[in-house]
Amino acid sequence: MASVSTTSAKRDSHEQNHLDLLLPDLPKGPLSMYREKASFCWKQLALFLDGEDVIRFKKTIFTALENDPLFARNSEEHLSLERCRELTFLRCKRIMEYDFITMDEAMAQPLKLLVLFSCLAMYDMSLVVKYLLNCQVFTNAVASTGSERHSAFVEQVRSMEIFGCFALTELSHGSDAKHMKTKATYDADAKEFILNSPDFEAANVGVGNMGKTATHAVVYAQLCTPDGKCHGLHAFVVQIRDPKTLMSMPGVMVGDMGLKLGLNGVDNGFAIFHNLRIPKENLLNHTGDITPTGNYTSSFKDPKQRFGASLGSLASGRVSITNVVVCNLKLAICIAIRFSATRRQFGPRDDEEIPVLEYQMQQWRLIPYLAAAYALDHFSKSLFMNFVEFHVGLLFKDKSARQAELGREIHALSCASKPLASWTAQHGAQECREACGGHGFLAMNRLGEIRNDNDPNCTYEGDNNVLLQQTSNYLLSWVTVKHEDKVPIESPLGSVNFLERFDDILGQRFPASTVKDCMDSSVALAAYQWLVCYLLRESYKKLQKEKENGSSDFEARNNSQVYYCRSLALAFIECTVLQRYHEYTQDSSTPSNLQPVLKRLCALYGLWSLSKYMAVLYQGGYCAGEQPGRVIQHTILDLCGTLKDDAVALVDVIVPPDFILNSPIARADGELYKNLWTTMLQGSKVLERPSWWAEFCANKPNIGSLRPKL
Ligand SMILES: CCCCCCCCCC(=O)SCCNC(=O)CCNC(=O)[C@H](O)C(C)(C)COP(=O)(O)OP(=O)(O)OC[C@H]1O[C@@H](n2cnc3c(N)ncnc32)[C@H](O)[C@@H]1OP(=O)(O)O
């Protein structure tokens, strides 16, 4: 017996040493009190979530950035717009030089690509957006909307012979992509397309990288044949600048749109095309092609399907955005939790002040966002892997019905996950800013930058409210399938399969009567499934009623968004996020010592999200009487109270190193005031009088001298 326990003790200590080398201890200090209270080992959880290989990969990236002077923090205060763009470009170039992951490695371990994007996003959102617009959005659009004849463009991006952007939005149209006005008319004699912006309202605008850097753009235009027929929106590769001089090409007026509310490292630009001739081959011909004599051909007979396919590459951006906004949420919540664990105000006695994290109010404001960061992180990774599966199908030209259905499901999921994740990060960042009081408002603590750089994620790659309509359309289409085609509701990823039990689910009622019952995330999940079925039924009925009352399809859809289809799409994606996280936390491969904390996070995310829909749960009869509402509220508070002691350790698992986090109030050593004070004093000219001191000291105002001129 003794020798067995000695062997296992040796193994444990060996494993611990290994873990300590991989993830060194964090500095002792004011945060230690909470770290010691944690119910689990943060290193074990980090290892379980990421695995050793990814932990090392992250470390390689973070260390490279920290050791490279080009990435030095705060080296220049208040950068001019020009310098901001220059620095982001130089860093982008340097990331290409580091080539953290080769193409072969990415093929073998695609999730590592997502890890790279996350690491860059945590350093700076502008950097990752600029980098991805060139290396992912442009190249993906070329690869997935084009064919072999376009592969040279992808190669040229890799060697930075060219720099790419993606130009869909026009001055007068953004969401309504179908009605873009840019025109590409085929000239059969010259075997060229002639690209024109009919007027200034058709100018491409808001295009990231177009302002100063891009040499090539994927431009969306209406394809017209010499017979005068228009074949709808198609994508073209268009050279807009000379790669040798960065001067604009003849026939292109290209410029920069100036200062934005955030993300200023990215140069968003505009372009107008005037009789710009582009080779016939530059048509990205996946959805349609043109014969040399000018006949249009397409394997998509249905123009609606062709239109959808031409915008197919947007899905990859929406999947990536779902991931990078979770990075923003993680950064914000890490800052706010570390601050709250070290910031003390008031106390039960005059001689005792307690950390603000001890207040139920602070816990309720922050800890659900921590739970959301964990749940959404898991979802974003799983969605990315779903997308990889779909992408592989595209590469192998899979024409199966399953592949087409998978594309529809991923489109529906990403059109709702981008809104859910970007809004959660937006609301979370603001709550975290306020939770850090006045210190949270100092730019040096980074919450403003996180909030402002996150904000456009709610708009680009499709406005959130507009995109949600795609998801509700998808869900409603299943009702039609069920009613008319009488086939079972079954999707490749299974996200809608529960709708097959529609009638059964709608007959259910809120099952929990105690806080203990509610701690199981299956309670929130069951409520969500009921909610989705209910909102689906109500949205369908509302649409029918609108039509019976004489509304056109267009009007009926518009009048069924608020309280119906919009809520349906959001409830569906929350249900899917919860479903996947619930399965993950319950899975037998999840270590038993980590399950309790993960299950609490899952239950909290589920109940907190669900609590926004209390009115609907009562309205539809799922809940009745005081009890369900009370139990949900009490369980949320109970979970916040329990997770409060784990919060610092949960942050230690997901937080990047201090250099990357870049927030003096949230360093790993927890020395809130020393770090803040030192940073304040290190600011340039902090102790100097202003350069305009004489305006006060020497030039006094002649009080009232301007009054006669009023
Ligand atoms: C980490 C960050 C990296 C990324 C940085 C990104 C920087 C920003 C880049 C940009 O912002 S690029 C510009 C992005 N612009 C948009 O996303 C425009 C938003 N509008 C649209 O995508 C579409 O026009 C819209 C989804 C609103 C569809 O509008 P419609 O009402 O005209 O079309 P409809 O819904 O009837 O769609 C026709 C069919 O195509 C399908 N479809 C539409 N878009 C699709 C798509 N993307 N993939 C697959 N299918 C799609 C759609 O589901 C439908 O299928 P069904 O006939 O089966 O119902």
Ligand SMILES: Cc1cc2nc3c(=O)[nH]c(=O)nc-3n(C[C@H](O)[C@H](O)[C@H](O)COP(=O)(O)OP(=O)(O)OC[C@H]3O[C@@H](n4cnc5c(N)ncnc54)[C@H](O)[C@@H]3O)c2cc1C
């Ligand atoms: C930082 C940044 C970077 C960008 N980068 C790029 C890029 O690289 N390439 C590119 O092509 N574009 C880019 N864009 C543009 C972006 O994709 C568009 O702004 C976006 O698609 C929304 O279109 P819009 O601005 O025309 O909004 P609009 O469509 O005019 O929307 C305005 C408002 O009307 C509402 N609305 C519109 N239609 C409906 C409807 N049917 N029902 C209900 N409400 C509706 C919307 O919800 C929104 O609140 C970028 C934008 C930003 C902010």
